[in-house]
Amino acid sequence: MVGVYSALFLYLRDPVSVPVYGPNGEDAGQVVLPDVFRVPVRKDLIRRAFYSEFTARLQPKGRDPMAGKRTSARSIGVNHGVSRVPRIRGSMRAALVNMTRGGRLAHPPRVEKKIHEEINKREKRLATMSALAATSIPELVRERGHRFTAEYLPVVLDSSVLEAVKKASEARSLLEKLGVYDDILRAKTGRRWRAGKGKMRGRRYKQPVSILFIVEDHESPFARAVKGFPGVSVAEPWNVSVLHLAPGGVPGRLTVTTTGALDQLKARFRVDLP
Known part of the structure; x- marks a missing residue:
């Protein structure tokens, strides 16, 4: 992998160690983020991959x-005083x-x-890796408009949280302790009516994007508890894409993941960096 992308890996970030939190927000140790979080952020490639994946879902149509x-109808000709x-x-x-x-x-x-913008498989893979790395840079996350007080990103939860937290009230209490619930409040207050005819076509509201949860089981009690929060997305490591990580083609989405999801991300994006 390094040989393929050697020109892009000239300036790598140092390995990042982040804390792991338990079901009650308590400190449950430390974890070193996989090497995919050290990949340089390529905003141009991320935007191109986003448009490729976004346009792939459009329905071709004609008349x-x-x-x-x-x-x-036929023209009545000239000399009638009308067009x-x-x-x-x-x-x-x-x-x-x-x-x-x-x-x-x-x-x-x-x-x-x-209407579909094509992109090479390697470019798409590298764009996804780059967008994933952007979630660990607080400056990019704040630049995107997210509100949080957490010191380290992404916020990592122990996998036991998936079964321990079963209610939305418990999930809210946990997110408040982690310092990321303010972003959900931002998404809630930012919901507004759409301008134009889209209101008549099933697109009445515009909803700001909030936290992305990357968990190994999207049907777990914790995933079900957070799905109802405004602007929240839940994805599994094997299908997380630029559409989740960089909505609108802008990298740096506020992300909460689990230790089990980190292991699966490491296996999916296997890179051997110095």
Whole structure:
């Protein structure tokens, strides 16, 4: 791996040791973050990978070639004192052209339009690694707008928390002790009505993004307890992507993970760094 990305690994961060917290917020030891958290942050690559994954989910669409053209409208010609647009027979109502009511669209969506931005597999992998490393840099997390008082990032929980914390009230108490619950309050107060027609199309509200929880079991009691918090996302180590780690293509999302998830991330992004 170092040989492939040697040019990108010239400036590596030192190994980072962060505290591990138990179900009640107590100190449960220390853990050294996997080497993937030492990868340099490539904002340009992260943004490109985000657009690639985001556009991959878009539904291709087009228009019927005869849309807006199923009419008997014909122009009545010149010397009538009116414009020469096509008009419905027996009426002066214009039709068919794009500036009339019910007429065709001037530039409708085309089926052959390429809407998915392609990216190489190695670039996508490196972008995910880079976005994961950005979650451990407090400056980038604050720059993204998150609010927290935790000293070390990402916040690491012992895997016993997944079964010990079963209620939302218990999860809230734990997050308050860890110093990250203020970000959930920021997401709650930041929810607002969308401007424009999106309100009529199932997108009534705009919700700020809050904490990302990376756990080894998204069906565990703890994961179920935090899923209802505003702006929260829950992902497993094997499927966490740039969409989770850098929403909008901006790296530095506030992240809470578990010791078991760190082991799986280390196995997924196996790198041998000096």
